[in-house]
Amino acid sequence: MKEEVKEKEKEEILRILEENARLSDNEIAKMVDMDEGGVKSIISELENSGIIRKYKALINHEKAGIETVQAVIDVKVSPERNTGYDSIAERISRFPEVKSVRLISGEYDLSVLIQGKTMHEVAYFVAEKIAPLEGVRNTVTHFLLKTYKENGEMYEEEEKGERLAVTL
């Protein structure tokens, strides 16, 4: 296969998987007009090279009745001489309670998403684990109250007018 053609197929496969990771290789093969083997090899290449990080489900915890508490923590840090923000960001990232860590512009430096079972647990984690870290100068905790949209998906199914079953 020509390299540029393969690049195009690769992008299309990524777009398809990003939308629905549970499609079979065979179904994807039909959609991109390739044979199944070709699709398989592109996907394993994407997995091996770390472009595809993982396949996960997007879960509405509230609907599932699973109580979780999430908070976004704004963290102000003093960057280190050689590693800048990287080493402190990495240290924070290693806690399993931490769901995402992002370097942001503005008054604060890192935006950290934390998930726990109770508000107390989350508050305690910030006070005990994040705030005392060397280099952390200040934190602000925002508890999340409701999720409307996550990763491009609306949490509440949009009410949709019924289409007619037959239109010519």
Added chain:
Amino acid sequence: MSDRVADRVKGLKGSGIREFFDIAQQMEGAISLGVGEPDFVTPWSIREACIFSLEKGYTSYTSNWGLLELREMISDKVYTDDSVYYDPEGEILITTGVSEAFDLAVRAIANPGDEVIIHEPSYVSYKPCTLFTGGSPVCVDTGVGDEFKLRAEKLEQKITDKTKAIILSYPNNPTGAALSRKDVEEIADVVTEHDLLVISDEVYGKLTYDGKHTCFSSLNGMKDRTILLNGFSKAYAMTGWRLGYAAGNKDIIEAMMKIHQYIMLCAPITAQMAAMEALRTNDEMEQMVSEYNRRRRLMVEGLREIGLSCFEPKGAFYTFPSIENTGLTSEEFAKRLLLEEKVVVIPGSVFGASGEGFIRCSYAVSQYEIKEALKRMGRFLEGHRVV
């Protein structure tokens, strides 16, 4: 009074199939491949612009022609996409959907007795609308052997000294056929030679999967002879808004406007406001087209896997597989499939006699529905295949 209904209407073919459609509309748990509209909701930015226009109080009539700003935007769009220029003042008319535009077009040009050539299978309203004018529809069959394209030779055979116009409807509903540049150029030669007019319904023009659609009026010498019809329904998922337009030479568009001002006055202003937003931002359209393309491939391959031979559609969102190997007529096939497996498909015969032996399956449904429908159809075919 015994004859309350006019002969003109009584003469229309009563639809024996209506009963089937009624069952289909109401059946619980059915999967419908009978849909003729996108399953996407109109993009939010368009809906939002419409809401804003209502808040600002845009609730009045517009000019009979439609909002000038919208006509200007359409003029720009057609010029950018298809390299043919229409003057927003006098050459573009905003209508309530392509349906109205078609009615106006054929009424504006056909005298009683004039022949209008219609290729079949094609959309169901061309023939009755032509009959309403007193004109005579003349059908040209297109077949799967020609990939459901209207061939210039076949067209030429149907031309008489009464022929006034031909209808072109590509990308085609129900077959999904599309014409290449060469195909349309050959038709254009015939049109010039026989001094004909063309009504070109290009409402599916943005939905092509294998090469770009060629706008008929962009061909050399064709702008003068063509009434170009297009709308927002399919490309922007705006079917319920009822908004379309006609573009053509001043004499014909003016004639169409005369009818339009008496029967419609103007297209709804809310839809016109929304259409302007649709033309401003069309980034969601590309995503819709790539998603249709994935579904198209799923559907075509799936139909072939369950044993139906299926022409590869190049546009719109329909597949048109042959069901001949079942020994059933299109209508029988559709009825039994509905009753036995609860899948709605449209019998090809609805779209003209040459559609017999085929069914129309829309892929404007979710990937899940395509897979489930194919599973059910596969099971149905196991029971009905004539070996």
